[in-house]
Amino acid sequence: xxxxxxxxxxxxxxxxxxxxxxxxxxxxxxxxxxxxxxxxxxxxxxxxxxxxxxxxxxxxxxxxxxxxxxxxxxxxxxxxxxxxxxxxxxxxxxxxxxxxxxxxxxxxxxxxxxxxxxxxxxxxxxxxxxxxxxxxxxxxxxxxxxxxxxxxxxxxxxxxxxxxxxxxxxxxxxxxxxxxxxxxxxxxxxxxxxxxxxxxxxxxxxxxxxxxxxxxxxxxxxxxxxxxxxxxxxxxxxxxxxxxxxxxxxxxxxxxxxxxxxxxxxxxxxxxxxxxxxxxxxxxxxxxxxxxxxxxxxxxxxxxxxxxxxxxxxxxxxxxxxxxxxxxxxxxxxxxxxxxx
Numbered sequence: 510x511x512x513x514x515x516x517x518x519x520x521x522x523x524x525x526x527x528x529x530x531x532x533x534x535x536x537x538x539x540x541x542x543x544x545x546x547x548x549x550x551x552x553x554x555x556x557x558x559x560x561x562x563x564x565x566x567x568x569x570x571x572x573x574x575x576x577x578x579x580x581x582x583x584x585x586x587x588x589x590x591x592x593x594x595x596x597x598x599x600x601x602x603x604x605x606x607x608x609x610x611x612x613x614x615x616x617x618x619x620x621x622x623x624x625x626x627x628x629x630x631x632x633x634x635x636x637x638x639x640x641x642x643x644x645x646x647x648x649x650x651x652x653x654x655x656x657x658x659x660x661x662x663x664x665x666x667x668x669x670x671x672x673x674x675x676x677x678x679x680x681x682x683x684x685x686x687x688x689x690x691x692x693x694x695x696x697x698x699x700x701x702x703x704x705x706x707x708x709x710x711x712x713x714x715x716x717x718x719x720x721x722x723x724x725x726x727x728x729x730x731x732x733x734x735x736x737x738x739x740x741x742x743x744x745x746x747x748x749x750x751x752x753x754x755x756x757x758x759x760x761x762x763x764x765x766x767x768x769x770x771x772x773x774x775x776x777x778x779x780x781x782x783x784x785x786x787x788x789x790x791x792x793x794x795x796x797x798x799x800x801x802x803x804x805x806x807x808x809x810x811x812x813x814x815x816x817x818x819x820x821x822x823x824x825x826x827x828x829x830x831x832x833x834x835x836x837x838x839x840x841x842x843x844x845x846x847x848x849x850x
Contacts, residue, residue, distance in 0.1 A: 571648065571698070571699065572648045572649075572651070575648065575651055575652070576651055576652055578699060578700055581651050581656070581697075581700065582700060585655055585656055585658070585660065585661055585664075586664065588654075588655040588661075589655045589661050589664040589665055589668065590664075590668070592642050592643075592654070592655055592665070593642065593665065593668035593669070593672075596640045596641075596642065596672070597637060597640060599638075599640075599672060599673075599674065599677070600637050600638040600825075603638060603821075603822070603824075603825035604638070604676045604677055604678060604721075604818065604821050604822040604825060605638045605639070605640065605673070605674070605677045605678070605822075606631075606635070606638065606639045606640070606677070606678045606680055606822055607639075607640045607641075607642070607669050607673055607677060607678070607679055607680065608627065608628070608631050608639065608640065608641045608642070608680045608681075608682060609641075609642050609643075609644065609662070609665055609666070609669070609679070609680070609681050609682070610623070610624035610625070610627045610628055610641065610642070610643045610644070610645070610682045610684075611624065611644045611645070611657045611662065611681065611682065611683040611684070611685075612624035612625075612643075612644070612645035612646060612647065612657050612684055612685065613646060613657050613683065613684065613685025613686070613693055613694055613695045613696065613705075614646060614685045614686055614694050614695075614696050615645075615646030615647050615648065615696055615697040615698065616696060616698070617758060617759065617760055617762075618647065618649075618760075618763075618836065618837065618839075619684075619757070619758050619759065619762045619763060619764060619765060619768075620645070620646075620647075620684045620685055620758070621645050621646075621647040621649070621650065621837050622763055622764060622768075622834075622836045622837050623682075623684040623727070623764060623765065623768040623772065624643050624644075624645045624657075624682070624684060625643060625645070625837045626764075626768075626772060626773070626832075626834055626835075626837075627641070627682050627772055628641040628642075628643050629832055630772060630773075630776060630777070630832045633829055633832050634776070634777070634780075634828055634829045634830070634831070634832055635780060635826050635828060635829070636826045636827065636828075636829065638822070638825055638826060639826070642665055642669075643655075644656065644657040644658070644661050644662060644665060645657050646658075646695070646696060646697035646702075647697075647837075649837070649839045650837075651697075656697055656700070656702070657685075657695060657697075658695060658697075658702050658703070659695065659702070659703045659705055659709070659713075662705075662713060663713055663716075666679075666713065666714075666716075666717045666719075667717070669717075670717050670718055670719070673719070675720060676721070676818070676821070677721065678721040678722070678723060678818060678819065678822055679719040679721065679722050679723070680722070680723040680724075680725070681722075681723070681724045681725065682725045682727070683710075683724075683725065683726050683727065683728070684727040684728070684765065684768060685727075685728055686728060686729060686758065687726070687728030687729040687730045687731050687749075687755075688729070688730060689729075689730050689752075690706070690733075691706060691707040691730055691731075691733030691734060691751065692704050692705065692706040692707075693705045693706070693710075693726075693728055694728075707733050707734040707736070707737045707738070708737050710724075710734065710737070710738065711734075711737035711738050714738070720742050721742050721743075721814075721815060721818045722742060722743045722744070722815075723743075723744045723745075723746075723782060723815070723819070724738055724743065724744070724745045724746070725745075725746045725747075725771075726745070726746070726747045726748065727747075727748040727755070727765060727767045727768055727771075728747075728748060728749070728755065729748075729749055729753070729754040729755050730749060730750075730751055730752065730753065730754070731747035731748050731749050731751075731755070731808075732747045732749055732750035732751035732752075732753070732806070732808040733751035734747060735747060735751075735808055735810045738810070739810050739812060740812050741812050741813040741814055741815075742812055742813065742814050742815050742818070743810070743812040743815055744782065744783070744809070744810070744811055744812065744815045744816075744819070745808075745809065745810040745812075746771070746782070746786050746807070746808075746809050747807060747808045747809070748765070748766075748767035748805060748807055749805040749806060749807060749808070750805070750806040750807075750808055751808075753803065753804065753805050753806050754803070754805060755767055755805040755807075756796075756797065756800075756802055756805060757769065763834075763836045764834065766793050766796055766797075766805070767789065767793065767805075767807065769834075770788070770789035770790075770792040770793050770796075771785055771786060771789040772834075773834045774788070774789070774792060775788040775789045775792075777831035777832060778831075780823050780826065780828045781819070781823065782819060783809065783811065783816070783819075786807070786809055789807065790807050793805060793807060
């Protein structure tokens, strides 16, 4: 329903947004491009990380040569379907893992960096039985990845539910800012995107038949997501406690503390998510002491059965070599469209 409403409102929203953005220069012919698709978005023009030239990190400016907000909104359902269709076939005879990487805040490249690195890391290191889908908000990838939005998350999970088997594992990696009332920032200014709170995320997951789940919430105050997400078959890892900030975001950062410690440092040494979390906690605490920061206190919850199911998945993989971190490049849409994970 949310996706349908988004489509129905896209035209009106786009018109209002164009009036609201005094400096926006629409691409040639955009007044006739009501039925925009992912392909038409790529053709519209290159998407720059910033149109000011002053700072390519953390810009919230809509790209002058990119698709219009209306085109982006209208294209989302097809972009989600295309992303699902590009997933490699399920490997039979063993549990498969399906990762959805969600980069919520489009104003800072650090979240895009983590989502795209997580995709490369899991696919290359953990093999063919690991499948990855990226949802992200960033001016540089409006034509190449579906938005990180409530509607797209539901659409992605709807699609995965149809292809996953009962013994497969769903993994969500969410990276963005978090608030003290346990709400994740979902922002691609000026698009009207809904925020996702702890209860919201739990409700979205309950609407889908995933028995085995790993949910990683990399945000401030993310420990508040554990109570509503806790349950049998679920592993929850958070970058902070319910009443503490986490660190490392910002326009000057390439990775958050948690993303660096858990994804880059720990998961390149182990395929055990809980062990990687323990290693990351130690490393994060060292960095926080060095920088004289209030401890973030990352939290974890292990539900009944999930540890054994993850062990079964690990028995079916042979970890590959470590995957070096490289920040996402502010490449033109035409080049980024060829990226695979």
